[in-house]
Each structure stands twice: as structure tokens, then as C-alpha cells.
Amino acid sequence: MPQPVVELDRVGKTYYTGDVETPVLFDLSFSIVPGEFVAIVGGSGSGKTTLLNLMGLLDRPTAGVIRVEGREVSHLDELGRARMRRDRLGFIFQFHYLLPEFTVLENALMPCRMRGREFEKSREARMRELLTYVGLEEKLNVRPPQLSGGQQQRVAVVRSLANDPAVVFADEPTGNLDSKSGRMVFDLMKRLSRESGTAFIMVTHDDNFALEADRVIRIRDGRIQAPPGRHEGTELAVAAPEA
Numbered sequence: 717m718p719q720p721v722v723e724l725d726r727v728g729k730t731y732y733t734g735d736v737e738t739p740v741l742f743d744l745s746f747s748i749v750p751g752e753f754v755a756i757v758g759g760s761g762s763g764k765t766t767l768l769n770l771m772g773l774l775d776r777p778t779a780g781v782i783r784v785e786g787r788e789v790s791h792l793d794e795l796g797r798a799r800m801r802r803d804r805l806g807f808i809f810q811f812h813y814l815l816p817e818f819t820v821l822e823n824a825l826m827p828c829r830m831r832g833r834e835f836e837k838s839r840e841a842r843m844r845e846l847l848t849y850v851g852l853e854e855k856l857n858v859r860p861p862q863l864s865g866g867q868q869q870r871v872a873v874v875r876s877l878a879n880d881p882a883v884v885f886a887d888e889p890t891g892n893l894d895s896k897s898g899r900m901v902f903d904l905m906k907r908l909s910r911e912s913g914t915a916f917i918m919v920t921h922d923d924n925f926a927l928e929a930d931r932v933i934r935i936r937d938g939r940i941q942a943p944p945g946r947h948e949g950t951e952l953a954v955a956a957p958e959a
């Protein structure tokens with residue numbers, strides 16, 4: 717079995733606000749292998765975004781261990797975590813968060829900027845190629861407000877791959893789109909995942925998308941409802957049955 721890109725070992729999360737304790741995630745263990753396309757589903761408030769934030773190093777667990785590409789991330793200080801986020805992880809959110817004063821190409825390259833001009837230059841050809849792949853070759857020099865919602869989200873998908881990450885986290889990336897644009901964005905994510913070998917972990921409320929993932933992790937009240945099992949590489953995707 718290849719080294720997992722993300723591994724959770726008995727991870728839990730409790731939020732502490734003043735005197736109030738809110739336990740949200742309990743005892744989650746699973747691993748994601750390179751190139752895997754995983755859907756996370758579950759009701760509102762079940763802990764999906766919290767889980768994504770932990771795996772994406774945007775927040776810290778209060779129990780258990782998370783490893784990214786074999787490295788235990790709790791051993792990293794804030795700078796180390798920021799570096800790992802920048803260099804190895806990609807993010808797509810429900811809202812595109814494109815910068816309106818920059819062009820489509822500049823927006824796609826934005827994550828590379830923080831690694832210096834040289835690096836940004838070295839990624840330009842690839843970003844042009846990916847923007848062409850998602851059907852935006854005519855829009856490279858246009859600014860985001862002149863794009864449709866679906867086109868904006870396609871730029872956000874390309875941007876998530878700017879630094880050639882090991883894994884992309886997507887929190888309801890189609891949640892804000894009509895069904896046709898949502899389908900297009902989803903298909904592109906799947907194809908890009910196959911083509912680039914990047915793992916995608918996507919929170920979705922759309923059961924059709926979940927069924928097309930390699931694997932479904934179903935969260936209920938902060939627990940994995942049906943154990944996803946260890947992915948053996950050849951194992952077929954099976955959606956957990958409804959309880």
C-alpha cells in the first residue's frame with residue numbers, strides 16, 4: 717500500500733469557548749491514499765467542516781494524531797504548518813474567494829506568489845494548460861467579476877492545484893452553483909484528480925456526487941457512521957448504506 721497522503725489516528729475535536737465545551741468529533745481513524753477521490757457526507761452540524769479544517773491544518777485536534785505524507789503534523793510549529801499548507805495542500809471553498817483586481821491567470825497563480833517570483837514563473841505554463849483544460853483559454857486575462865459563477869469556481873479549482881499539492885480539500889465546492897455548473901465543476905475535479913494524481917477530499921450534500929467518489933465517509937454526530945475501512949488500493953468504492 718502506498719504511503720497515505722493523510723492519516724487520522726483516533727482523532728477527536730472539542731471546541732472550548734469560555735466555560736462551554738462542545739465536543740464535535742470522536743475517535744476518527746482512516747487514511748487517504750494518493751490520487752483517491754473521497755466524498756464526506758453528513759447532516760448539517762455533523763462535523764464535516766471541522767474535520768476538513770483539521771486535515772487541512774487550519775485547526776488542531778484535541779485528541780489523536782494526524783499525519784500528512786507520513787509526518788505527524790502536531791510536531792510542527794505554526795510556520796511549519798503554514799509551509800505544509802502552502803506547499804502540499806490545496807483548498808476549494810463554497811465561495812471562490814478570487815481577487816477581483818487580478819486576472820484569471822494571476823488568480824490561478826496566486827498560491828505560487830508566496831513562494832517567490834521565480835517559482836511563479838515556473839508554474840505559469842502549467843496553469844495556462846489547466847485553465848485551458850477547464851475551458852477558460854479565452855478568459856486568461858479577464859477579471860473574475862466578468863465570469864459566471866461556474867467559471868469562477870473552475871478558476872478556484874485550478875488555483876487549488878497551483879503548487880501541485882498532494883491533496884485538495886473542498887468544502888461544498890458545488891454548493892453555490894446551479895446543477896449544471898455544479899456537475900461541470902465536479903467532473904473537472906474528478907478528471908484533474910485522475911490526471912494529476914492529487915487526492916481530493918470533498919464535502920458534499922449531493923448524493924449523486926458522493927456515489928461517484930472512490931469512497932464515501934459518512935459522518936453522523938461527529939462519528940464515522942460506517943467504517944470506511946483501510947483502502948487497499950484495489951478495493952472498489954462502496955457507499956456506506958443508510959442507517
Ligand SMILES: Nc1ncnc2c1ncn2[C@@H]1O[C@H](COP(=O)(O)OP(=O)(O)OP(=O)(O)O)[C@@H](O)[C@H]1O
Nearest residue numbers: 731733738740758759760761762763764765766767
Ligand atoms: N469555532 C467553533 N466553536 C464552537 N463550536 C463550533 C465551532 N465551529 C463549529 N462548531 C460546532 O461544531 C459542530 C459541527 O460544525 P461543522 O461546521 O463542522 O458542521 P458541518 O458538518 O460542516 O455542517 P454544515 O453542513 O452545516 O456545513 C456544530 O455543532 C457547530 O456548532
Ligand SMILES: [Mg+2]
Nearest residue numbers: 764765766887
Ligand atoms: Mg460545513
